[in-house]
Amino acid sequence: MSAGIDLENVCCDFGSFRAVDNANVSIEPGEFFSFLGPSGCGKTTILRMISGFIEPTHGQIRIGGMDMRGQRPNQRPTALIFQNLALFPLMSIWENISFGLEVRGVDKKTRRAKAQALLDMVDLPDAADKMVSQLSGGQKQRVAIARALAVEPKVMLLDEPLSALDLKLRQHMRAELRTIQKRTGVTFIYITHDQGEALAMSDRVGVMSQGRIQQVANPRDIYNNPVNGFVAAFVGENNIFTGSVANPSGGMAGFDTAFGRLNARLGEQAKGDNIKLYVRPEHTILTETAGSENTIPVTVSEVSFEGAFIAVHAKTENGQTLVAEVRNDGSATVPSIGAKRFASFNAAHASILPDASKGA
Amino acid sequence: MGDMFRRYGKSATFIICLITAFWLLMLVILPNVTLLESSFRPLLPVTEIGGPNDQYTFANYLKVFNGSIDTTLMGIPVHIPVHVLTFTLTLFYSVVVTLLCFVLAYPLSYFMAKIISPKSLPTMFLLLFVPLWVSEVLRAFAWWIILALKGPLSSLLVWLHLIDQPIRWISGYNGVLIGLVYTYVLFMIFPVYNAMSSLDSNQIEAAEDLGSPWWRTHLRIVLPHCKPGIASGAVMVFMLSAGSLLVPTILGSTTSQWFTQTIQQWMFDALDWNTAAAYAFLLLLMCTLFVSLVMRLFRVKLADIAK
Ligand SMILES: Nc1ncnc2c1ncn2[C@@H]1O[C@H](COP(=O)(O)OP(=O)(O)O)[C@@H](O)[C@H]1O
Ligand SMILES: [Mg+2]
Numbered sequence: 105m106s107a108g109i110d111l112e113n114v115c116c117d118f119g120s121f122r123a124v125d126n127a128n129v130s131i132e133p134g135e136f137f138s139f140l141g142p143s144g145c146g147k148t149t150i151l152r153m154i155s156g157f158i159e160p161t162h163g164q165i166r167i168g169g170m171d172m173r174g175q176r177p178n179q180r181p182t183a184l185i186f187q188n189l190a191l192f193p194l195m196s197i198w199e200n201i202s203f204g205l206e207v208r209g210v211d212k213k214t215r216r217a218k219a220q221a222l223l224d225m226v227d228l229p230d231a232a233d234k235m236v237s238q239l240s241g242g243q244k245q246r247v248a249i250a251r252a253l254a255v256e257p258k259v260m261l262l263d264e265p266l267s268a269l270d271l272k273l274r275q276h277m278r279a280e281l282r283t284i285q286k287r288t289g290v291t292f293i294y295i296t297h298d299q300g301e302a303l304a305m306s307d308r309v310g311v312m313s314q315g316r317i318q319q320v321a322n323p324r325d326i327y328n329n330p331v332n333g334f335v336a337a338f339v340g341e342n343n344i345f346t347g348s349v350a351n352p353s354g355g356m357a358g359f360d361t362a363f364g365r366l367n368a369r370l371g372e373q374a375k376g377d378n379i380k381l382y383v384r385p386e387h388t389i390l391t392e393t394a395g396s397e398n399t400i401p402v403t404v405s406e407v408s409f410e411g412a413f414i415a416v417h418a419k420t421e422n423g424q425t426l427v428a429e430v431r432n433d434g435s436a437t438v439p440s441i442g443a444k445r446f447a448s449f450n451a452a453h454a455s456i457l458p459d460a461s462k463g464a
Numbered sequence: 465m466g467d468m469f470r471r472y473g474k475s476a477t478f479i480i481c482l483i484t485a486f487w488l489l490m491l492v493i494l495p496n497v498t499l500l501e502s503s504f505r506p507l508l509p510v511t512e513i514g515g516p517n518d519q520y521t522f523a524n525y526l527k528v529f530n531g532s533i534d535t536t537l538m539g540i541p542v543h544i545p546v547h548v549l550t551f552t553l554t555l556f557y558s559v560v561v562t563l564l565c566f567v568l569a570y571p572l573s574y575f576m577a578k579i580i581s582p583k584s585l586p587t588m589f590l591l592l593f594v595p596l597w598v599s600e601v602l603r604a605f606a607w608w609i610i611l612a613l614k615g616p617l618s619s620l621l622v623w624l625h626l627i628d629q630p631i632r633w634i635s636g637y638n639g640v641l642i643g644l645v646y647t648y649v650l651f652m653i654f655p656v657y658n659a660m661s662s663l664d665s666n667q668i669e670a671a672e673d674l675g676s677p678w679w680r681t682h683l684r685i686v687l688p689h690c691k692p693g694i695a696s697g698a699v700m701v702f703m704l705s706a707g708s709l710l711v712p713t714i715l716g717s718t719t720s721q722w723f724t725q726t727i728q729q730w731m732f733d734a735l736d737w738n739t740a741a742a743y744a745f746l747l748l749l750m751c752t753l754f755v756s757l758v759m760r761l762f763r764v765k766l767a768d769i770a771k
Contacts, residue, residue, distance in 0.1 A: 155673060178675045190666035194688045203684070204674035255674055 106133040106291045107168030107181060107258035109154060114163035116149050123149045125315040127163070131293065132307075133258075136285050138294040140302040141312030142338070147295045148187070150312075151261050154293065155184040168258060183252035187263045189244055191236045197223070197247055198232040204255035222250040226284070242273045249284065259291045266301065278305055299339045303327060311335045331373050333459040336382045343388055343426045343449075345381040349374065349456060359456055362422055363400045368454035378459045385429040387453035390416060390445040399448040402426060404439045414438055418447060503741035524742035547726055551747070554723040555754060557637050558705040561644040562652075565701045566694060568645070569652035574686065577660035578668065592650060600647060604714040607643050608634070611715070639715035640722065644705045651704065652697035659693025660686070692768035699755055699769060706751050723747055 109131040116124040124146040131137045139147045152158045154165060156177035165172045172180060183204075192200050199206075201222055202215035210218075216232075223229055226246035236244065245265060252260055262281075266274045282305050285292045296302050302309045303323040310320045311334075319331045330336035333344075347361035349370065357370040359381045368381050390402070402418035405425065413429045416439065420426060426447050430438070439445055468477050504520045512518065528547040535542060535549065544552075576588055595603060610617050611633035618630035633639060663686060671681040687694075712722035727747070730740035759766075 157669060157673075177669070177673045178677065182673070184670070184673045186666045186670060188664070188666055190664060190670040192667060192670075192685060195684075203671065203676070206684075207671075207674065207676040207680055251674070 106289050108133045108135075109259060109291065109293070110164075110166040110169075111150075111154075112164045112166070114150075114153065114160045114165060116146070116153060116158060117161040123315055124153070124160075127317050129310055129317060129320055131291060133168075133291055134289050136282065136292045136294065136305060136307045138296060138302040138306040138309045139312055139317075140296055140299055140309050140338070143297055145312045146315040147297075147312060148263055151184065151263055151293065151295055154259070155182050155261050156180045181258040182261055183255055183257035183259070184261045185248050185252050185263065185265050187265070187267070189248040189265070191244060191248060191251070193236045195236075196232070197228075197234050197236065197239070200236065200247060201251045201254050203251065208255075218254060219250075222254055225253075225287075226250045227280075241269050242277060245269065245277060246280075249281070253284075253288065253290075257290060259293065260285075262292065262294045264295055264297065267296075267298075274301075281305065303339065311338060313338075330382075330455065330457065331371060333380055333382065333457050336455070336457060341385050341427065342382045343385060345383075347379075347381065349379060356451065357456055363420065366398045366454070367451040368398075368456050369452065371455050371457040373458050374456045376458070379456060380459045381454055381456050383449045383454040385415065385427040386413070386431075388426060388428040388447055388449050389430075390418065390428045390439060390447055392445060394446045395448040397448070398451060398454070399446050400426070402445055402447045404441050404443045404445060407438055407441060418445060420447075499741045500745060502738050503745055505738055507736045507738045524739045525746060527739055528743070528746065547723075547743075550721045550726050551723050551750070553637070553721070554706055554747075555750070557641060558644075558702050561641060561648065561705045562698050562702045564641070564645045565649045565652040566656075566698065568649055569656050569697065570690075570694075573653055573657040573660045573690075577657055577663070578665060592653065596650070600710055601714070603647065604643050604711050607639070607646060608714055611639055611642065634715060635717050635719070637717075637720045639717060640712045640720055643711040643715040644708060647708070647711055648701045648704050651700040652694075655693040655697040655700075656690055657693075659690040663689045691762070691764060695759065695762065695764040696769040699759075702755065703751055706747065 111127045111129050114124060114127040115122060127150060139150060141147055149158065153160050154167070154172075156172065156175055156179070159173070167181060177184075192203065195203070198216060198219040201219040202210070205215045205218060220229075220232055223231055226249055228243055228246055228250075231239065231243065231247070236247070239247065248265070265281075266277050269277060278301060281292075281294075294302070294305065303326065306323055308320060308322050309326050311318045311326060313334050319326060319335050321329070326335065327339050330339065336342055345359065345361045345363070345366060347359045347366070350358035350360050350365065352358075352370050355369055356367060358365045358367055361381070366381060368383070390404070394401070400420055402420050404416060405419045406417040408415045408417070409432075410429075411432065413431050416428045416430065418426050418428065428447060468480075472480065503524055504522070505518060506521060506523060508515070508517055528551065529545045530547070532543055532545045533549070535544065537544075537549075537552075576585065580588065598606075609615055612618075613630050613632050615633075617633065618627070621627045622630060633642075667685055667689075668681055671685050672678075676684070707724060708722070709724040709728060712720065712725055713728075716722065716725070723743070724747070727740050727743045730736050730743060734740075759769075
């Protein structure tokens with residue numbers, strides 16, 4: 105019921121502009137895979153190449169092992185959910201859902217029954233005879249999903265399907281999409297610029313920047329072991345230090361900065377110049393007495409209450425601002441503004457990474 | 465209205481309304497009412513106008529039923545009043561013109577709205593508009609020259625060995641059809657293009673993605689979306705064709721007769737303006753009825769067209 109997808113050296117040029125540059129990724133059958141990246145990085149272009157609306161300039165796309173070159177979108181086992189959903193406003197909901205069956209010559213009674221079954225599945229049992237304009241944003245979303253599922257695709261392609269919804273509904277739909285994916289077992293390729301969404305829903309994430317896939321890994325590795333500064337910055341906040349690598353050994357290295365030598369893990373791609381040290385605010389702690397390693401004296405400059413956590417901003421002697429986040433679990437002692445503290449972090453939680461987003 | 469007061473002041477608003485009212489009343493309503501009134505009065509010598517014989521009557525309208533002839537319509541022999549025949553043929557060929565215009569306009573509009581890059585659109589529009597800069601009379605004459613027995617079209621085809629004898633293009637209603645389609649096709653292209661360009665391209669792609677072949681996408685997605693545009697184009701082309709006098713006069717053959725030509729003959733040959741007026745209103749009325757009937761058949765609402 106589901107198929108894997110392989111992209112091999114896939115490039116897409118629009119005139120002299122390269123929108124997708126040498127994409128290589130293998131997506132497993134039944135996997136929930138997300139492409140994550142800022143607007144304009146080429147996510148939609150990748151999706152449109154997989155669904156067949158654009159032919160790659162170079163490279164090969166295989167679905168279920170079959171080369172897709174020359175196959176029109178109506179010949180591919182994929183179903184695309186458009187960014188704006190593209191429901192048919194002149195058809196009723198059940199006609200929308202069964203359109204894919206209609207073109208396959210399925211008789212009306214069967215179509216109607218299938219549409220109803222899908223509506224039950226997406227939790228809209230009474231919507232069959234309504235028109236698209238009568239539904240809310242979240243309901244339209246579900247209809248779009250049902251319409252795509254109706255043709256029993258091997259691969260579902262979703263282009264930022266939740267971006268138009270408000271926060272509460274978005275979180276609800278995330279869980280729902282994940283459930284539907286698990287239940288149907290169809291391969292989902294999901295596109296988003298929202299890192300929270302990608303990390304929360306996916307089996308694996310491909311982070312993109314400027315047409316290149318920077319890193320493909322499971323959400324935990326993307327967040328904890330980013331391969332470069334772009335990925336580190338795109339999926340979360342960082343305290344960043346400039347400096348140079350000193351005596352690397354066994355995956356760890358020293359890093360000489362204005363605050364003396366700091367220790368951290370050495371990223372695999374950390375070669376050449378433009379190397380920086382990244383550490384996340386939740387791994388940065390503020391203490392009253394100096395620790396043994398990676399300690400920097402700071403003055404607290406701002407405390408901002410974020411609800412689930414408290415962000416403490418502190419200035420170093422040379423004016424750099426560091427952020428430390430503490431969980432708002434009642435036990436945290438929040439320093440007052442102007443207090444002298446020592447910021448420190450565990451070397452295992454800090455990474456030395458190349459800053460340039462285009463990898464070597 | 466209140467908005468107008470605020471924007472232009474009292475006196476300016478008053479003058480604007482006055483001018484509009486004058487235009488409507490003196491130039492549109494009054495002449496038509498006069499014509500309508502005279503269509504119900506018999507043609508009388510000047511001395512008898514206003515006399516005892518000057519009674520309102522439907523006689524002028526009933527004249528269409530005078531003078532029957534024997535002919536065949538689509539293979540069926542009929543005995544039919546000659547003016548009714550002309551009228552029927554006028555309606556029929558106007559429908560043909562409308563259909564031909566649609567057949568030409570639909571793919572062209574789709575091409576302009578969805579296929580060519582927006583950069584070359586101004587050029588396309590210019591190419592469509594340039595012929596409009598030449599007067600309608602000249603354009604009809606140009607076609608008359610092109611279609612003439614020994615004109616450029618026949619010569620070209622003979623020279624290309626596609627035909628061995630020059631063809632008499634202007635025979636029956638052919639010339640009129642060609643001329644009317646050429647003159648009024650733009651009135652179909654623009655509303656259809658407008659409707660077409662308001663269609664979200666993602667819908668076409670969504671249909672294709674769901675497995676729809678191109679023709680079904682057109683049938684189920686593009687065509688229904690364009691229905692109001694097609695309807696408003698069709699009404700315009702039909703009404704303009706049925707009411708056209710110039711093209712049938714210039715490009716007509718000896719065997720073609722358009723109802724407007726009959727009206728003109730009443731007016732200028734028989735000098736009977738009353739009957740001419742009656743015929744004109746008959747044409748207007750029947751065309752309006754016909755259009756509303758067809759609109760009902762295709763479930764188009766008036767509000768859709770006005771959009
Ligand atoms: N048809 C096109 N012609 C020219 N440039 C395009 C076309 N489609 C997309 N692009 C460009 O390719 C880049 C990637 O676009 P896209 O894949 O839509 O980005 P994303 O979905 O990640 O926001 C953008 O810079 C965009 O301007
Ligand atoms: Mg996009």
